[in-house]
Amino acid sequence: MTDQAELLPGSDSSERTSTSPIDHAERRQLDHIRRFGTTGSLILAAGAFGAGANPVINPLYGARLLGLLTRMPTVAMAICWLGMLMIVAAWLWLGRLCLPGRERIVGVGQLARTAGMWGLPLALCPPLFSTDMYSYLAQSEVAARGLNPYLVSPLIGLGVDHPFTSNVPNIWRDTPSPYGPLFLMFGEQISRIIGDNVIFGVLIWRVVMLCGLAMAVWAIPRLARRCGVHPTAALWLSVANPIVLFHVISGMHNEALMVGIMLTAIELGLRFQSIAGTAGAGALLTIAGAIKPPGWIALGFFGICLVLLQGGRWRDLFRVGGLLGAVFLATMTVITVSSGWGLGWIDTFDVPNRVKTIMAPLTAFGMSGGGASMLLGLGNHTDAMLAITKIIGYLIVAAVCLWMLWLSFRGRIQPLVAMGATFLTLALAVPVLWPWYLLWSVVPLALSTNSSRFRVTATVICAAVSLVVPPTGAGFLLRAYQVPLAVIAALVAFTIIVLLVRKRMPVLWPTLGRPGSTTQ
Known part of the structure; x- marks a missing residue:
């Protein structure tokens, strides 16, 4: 592997060695893995027609062939879970050929094509795992009508009978937008194009998200080389990750x-x-945060990267920090004034936290404390406990962020590793946690560290978490019996399939680590 990119200070250069292409036997294994994962993706895409996050008014209802699975939800869910299991297994097998430190490793192009084969069916099928895209449509339509999406909810701005509102989950219907102003400004323009067509709107938003993913695919291997990480290993843990798919x-x-x-x-x-380059990058990072606020954290760590490359002196810190700070203020001023919604975007830091999930550790602790107080006859103090844990979480995030910035400035930790650690703390310490929040930290860490402990942990967690969220993206009140039936059927079918193909696949266990790997 050759690369002329400047190695970032604090990076591990031990992986910047040449590797050979995989041999004939390994190419055969790669072909089998590709087909297995693509088959799983096609199966999952087929199940999406019956068990996906489909709109309330589903155009497939009543259709003889395409609408068949809409009338068999348990079967459709079993099909989806089978596809999910096959994709996760294929990803783990693929990881066997993408291990850092191997003499022969899958090429970047080969890995990108494999991820593309797995992702294409999912890009063409109905949405799965979440109904958030309907919130994008509804909140963007609120903005398109000249209303302030930070003050007016879809229920108030559009009415309960609007096709966008009817598809928004109940917990978000009467809630202001949790997204950044630039995201809503962009969505406002999309709303002017699509009108009230839900299907067309979903397709347009999917193209937009794929453009964002394409930018990540371009940047990840280049940043990985700067950090001394093999780009194939970085792409496998990030772009080919089942959570991304x-x-x-x-x-x-x-x-x-x-x-x-x-x-x-x-x-x-x-x-x-x-x-000019620093100012442009600072403006883009500000734009990333104007889409979703966690993106602003990257400004500080990008600045530390530049400071270290310029000598790591205090005057370098003040010069770079002053420039990035000025760019941030100027960019957000332009966005805020252009939106016409004032400083309502400041509330986006707290709106998502109005929905509580027990997946968030501090929220689970707060709810447990409230439950314990009721059992002890002390009254219901759940809200008070959650308020306390939220403050504690924010303090933890602030402390870790400042500590990581200091350590990276002093050269004790690579800045992008510190950024990934900060994102991980943010995901775990805020009151709400969703599986895709893990991407905030997994992607930066995948391209910046060769730590085998991280790769083992990330692989196990990503494989497990990707199977947790049901394909419908919704709860199963009054029909919870469907879930165990679907999962059992999927597991039985998956076991049979694996037994049939196992001799054609690589040994799975080395995916999770390698002896002698470095830690950081």
Whole structure:
């Protein structure tokens, strides 16, 4: 592997060695893995017609062939879970050929084509795993009508009978927008194009998210080389990750735009280290945060990268920090004034937290404390406990962010590794946690560290978490019996399929680590 990119300070150069292409036997294994994963993706895409996050008024209802699975929801869910299991297994097998430190490793082009084969069916089928895209449509339509989406909810702005409102989950119907102003400004223009056509709107938003993913695919291998990480290993853990396939390509979460713009900005800023280049990268990073606020965290760590490359002196810190700070203020001023919604975007930091999930550790602790107080006869103090845990979480995030910035400035940790650690803390410490939030940290860490402990942990967690969210993206009140039946059927079918193909696949266990790998 050859690369002329400047190695970032604190990066591990041990992986910057040449590797040979995979041999004939391994190419045969790669072909089998590709077909297995593509088959799983096609199966999942087929199940989406009956068990996906389809609109309330589903045009497939009543159709003889395409609408068949809409009348068999349990069968459709079993088909979806079978496809999910096959994709996760294929990803793990593929990881066997993408291990850092191997003498022969899958090429970047081979891996990109494999991920493309797996992602294409999911890009063409109905949405899966989440109904957030309907919130994008509704909140963008509120903005298109000249209303302030930070003050007016879809229920108030559009009415309960509007086709966009009817598809928004109940927990978000009467809630202001949790998204950044630039995201809503862009959505406002999309709404002017699509009118009230839900299907067309979903397709347009999917194209937008795929553009964000394409930016990430461009930036990840280049940043990985700067960090001494093999680009194939970085792409496998990030772009080919089942969470990306399920929740970015199919679920269409705007993490695709935030992360894609963020990584592209960092790469361009490191490539063009001039005042104009730094200002341009700072503007792009500000734009990433104006889509989803966590993107702003990257500004500080990008600045530290530049400071270290310029000598790591205090005057370098003040010069770079002053420039990026000025760019941030100027960019957000332009966006805020252009939107016409004032400073309502400040509330986006807290709107998502109005929905509580027990997946968030501190929220689970707060709810447990409230439940314990009721059991002890002390009254219901759940809200008070959650308010306390929320403050504690924010303090933890602030402390970790400042500590990581300091350590990276002092050269004790590579800045992009520190950024990934900060994103991980943010995902775990805020009151709400969704599986796709893990991408905030997994992607930066995948391209910046060769730590085997991280790769083992990330592989196990991503494989498990990708199977947690049901394909419908909704609860199963009054029909919970469907879930175990569908899962059992999928597991039985998956076991039979694996037994039939196992001799054609690589040994699975080395995917999770390698002896002698470095830690950081």
